[in-house]
Amino acid sequence: MAYSALLSALRCTPVWRSSMHSVANEHSFWDALFLARNLPVYFIHADCALIHIKKVINYCSIINPRNRAYSFLGVDLAIELYNDGKHICVMFNDLVKDAGDHAVQANQFLVVSDGEGALIDPSGHLTYNALVLAMHKYLPKKELKYLFASHQDPDIIGSLDKWLFSIECTLYVSQLWSRFVPHFCNLNRADGRIVGIPDEGTPVYLRDTVIHAVPAHFLHAEGNFQFYDSKSKILFSGDMGASLVDADDIQKPITTKAEFLAHLPTMSGFHKRYMVSNKVCRFWANMVRTMNVEMLVPQYGRYFVGPEAIGAFLDWISELQCGIDLFTQENYLYRG
Ligand SMILES: [Fe+2]
Numbered sequence: 001m002a003y004s005a006l007l008s009a010l011r012c013t014p015v016w017r018s019s020m021h022s023v024a025n026e027h028s029f030w031d032a033l034f035l036a037r038n039l040p041v042y043f044i045h046a047d048c049a050l051i052h053i054k055k056v057i058n059y060c061s062i063i064n065p066r067n068r069a070y071s072f073l074g075v076d077l078a079i080e081l082y083n084d085g086k087h088i089c090v091m092f093n094d095l096v097k098d099a100g101d102h103a104v105q106a107n108q109f110l111v112v113s114d115g116e117g118a119l120i121d122p123s124g125h126l127t128y129n130a131l132v133l134a135m136h137k138y139l140p141k142k143e144l145k146y147l148f149a150s151h152q153d154p155d156i157i158g159s160l161d162k163w164l165f166s167i168e169c170t171l172y173v174s175q176l177w178s179r180f181v182p183h184f185c186n187l188n189r190a191d192g193r194i195v196g197i198p199d200e201g202t203p204v205y206l207r208d209t210v211i212h213a214v215p216a217h218f219l220h221a222e223g224n225f226q227f228y229d230s231k232s233k234i235l236f237s238g239d240m241g242a243s244l245v246d247a248d249d250i251q252k253p254i255t256t257k258a259e260f261l262a263h264l265p266t267m268s269g270f271h272k273r274y275m276v277s278n279k280v281c282r283f284w285a286n287m288v289r290t291m292n293v294e295m296l297v298p299q300y301g302r303y304f305v306g307p308e309a310i311g312a313f314l315d316w317i318s319e320l321q322c323g324i325d326l327f328t329q330e331n332y333l334y335r336g
Contacts, residue, residue, distance in 0.1 A: 106127070
């Protein structure tokens with residue numbers, strides 16, 4: 001549905017809410033109303049009096065209105081990677097949109113196993129409200145048990161304070177960063193809520209599945225993990241396999257070697273700079289070849305499905321000279 005059509009739909013649909021009190025802290029709801037500021041918006045109070053609430057529009061943040069509108073109308077914001085009715089893995093690829101498109105596209109992931117969920121790399125403040133709205137179709141926020149962070153960057157887990165404030169969940173992150181990420185939070189918010197993953201990784205049990213934190217150190221962060229869902233056989237590969245493309249280009253996975261080669265220009269610059277060295281790329285690729293990975297889904301850009309495309313990527317990354325392999329004294333000259 002076109003954006004203009006969405007706006008038209010919003011402008012001729014009254015918005016109702018049964019209670020003001022239950023949503024007093026739900027900024028996501030106010031965000032959804034942002035585009036409806038020209039609508040007659042009403043609350044039905046307990047005494048059934050209609051209250052015109054244009055004032056509450058002031059609660060809205062003004063970022064990302066398009067996705068607020070999509071979510072509000074129930075338009076899909078997710079790519080379903082796996083869904084057998086009981087176990088669901090979804091990817092949100094289009095929730096990062098600041099007013100000037102200054103922020104890099106990023107994917108966020110939700111794994112739901114028999115009604116219990118985990119978010120992988122839920123991103124920062126820019127995405128929080130839209131993610132809460134978008135994930136609601138699959139899981140009420142309160143059923144979220146875990147957050148998984150591949151590493152410590154703000155586009156990975158910058159929204160930590162909001163998640164820890166709004167639900168009872170636990171964050172898994174490398175033990176190298178478990179005492180750094182509380183800096184994203186208000187005082188004492190993270191106390192007892194963060195599990196530091198040891199360097200060798202750890203299994204985490206989520207109802208009918210096991211999510212394995214697997215080592216991906218120096219790819220790109222010093223303490224770095226990827227998350228493998230044993231039920232769907234999806235490896236959520238963080239920065240490995242990432243590409244810099246528009247959100248609209250992500251719907252279709254890469255399934256063949258030819259598609260991978262055509263896609264390479266969107267990937268190679270990123271991997272050459274952000275991956276630390278060929279040595280660690282090779283170690284990682286060797287590990288992945290021992291796993292049963294049916295889908296490799298990075299945090300940015302398009303994803304890979306099937307042995308041909310995944311094999312082509314592993315072969316390429318195993319040979320890639322990158323990071324410190326390419327640096328010389330020329331990169332460390334004082335130019336004052
Ligand atoms: Fe990062």
